[in-house]
Amino acid sequence: MLLAEALAAGVEIRSVFVEPAGQDLPAVRTARGAGVDVHDVLDGALARVLDMPTPQSVVAVAAADPVQADAVLEQARSARRPVMVLVEVQDPGNAGTLVRVAEAAGCAGVVLTERSVDLHNPKTVRATAGALFRLPVAEGADALRLVSAADGMGIPSWATVRDGGTPIDAVDLRSGGLLLVGSESHGLPTEVVAASTGRLSIPMEGAVESLNAAVAGALVAFEAARQRRVGLGTGPGPTDREPVRGSAVALGHDVSSPVGDGGGGSDGIEERSR
Structure with a gap:
């Protein structure tokens, strides 16, 4: 589960909310042992507050360190x-x-x-x-x-x-x-x-x-x-190798003109001037 993955990666877990069905999960026990605040909630409580059709019985709040x-x-x-x-x-x-x-x-x-x-x-x-x-x-x-x-x-x-x-x-x-x-x-x-x-x-x-x-x-x-x-x-x-009819994404239209012969480059790749 994601809580276990986060704990293993050293992510700072600030709090955990767990329904009765998740009390004995290894990740919850690990979080308790690490001193994380674990809050017991009523069965079905997470489904009422989260935008998930079938949430798991455990939800965690973690710190997010921005990456540049x-x-x-x-x-x-x-x-x-x-x-x-x-x-x-x-x-x-x-x-x-x-x-x-x-x-x-x-x-x-x-x-x-x-x-x-x-x-x-x-x-x-x-x-x-x-x-x-x-x-x-x-x-x-x-x-x-x-x-x-x-x-x-x-x-x-x-x-x-x-x-x-x-x-x-x-x-x-x-x-x-x-x-x-x-x-x-x-x-x-x-x-x-x-x-x-x-x-x-x-x-x-x-x-x-x-x-x-x-x-x-x-x-x-x-x-x-x-x-x-x-x-x-x-x-x-x-x-x-000739430029191909292929696909990179689900497109409704092409986003570029054909490469043709690669613009005369030695490797057949269209490159911009540097």
Whole structure:
């Protein structure tokens, strides 16, 4: 349960409210033993005060230490690991899942930009499955400023787009970078795509038009993890790979023009002038 995850991660738990059914849970006993204020409440009390259809029998109040986006970037540069960047992602389930994915795929951290869901939305917190307590996660960042700051630190930024990007297995992601994932309804803003180092698309077959943000972000993050383990793909090299019809997020429309032949670059990736 989340209380156990928070205690194991060393999060400061300020108080716990527990119904009779949760009295003997190991996490509750641990909290009592650690000197946390544990308050017994009546059966059904939590359902009446919380915005949850089926709340558990235990609720905790924890301290939240804000994480700065600059600190996440510094960690990424030092570890040479990617950063999952959620650009205006508003679905709490997708946002929380992407935080969980980021930890599982070995990312240095996560940044939620302005106009993204509240990181501490109960649904978001539950969807992280405890990863929020272990991974640096910043929120409220300006997307363009973040990309610019990363560029100044030598960190590339990769915009996930539905069509026209370079296939994710044809781009060297072993040294990290910002993995920019857009909202479920609109994808990445055009100006963010234009400011990024390059564009990535997920090759797809069949008649499926799009993937949701959580699935797309997971595929890109785990492709980066795969490359760190075994190297770049063994198929045709980047110069032989055409931009694909793919999907990065659940989009109603394309957010970028096709890359074409990669603008004459040697690696087939459309890059902006530096």
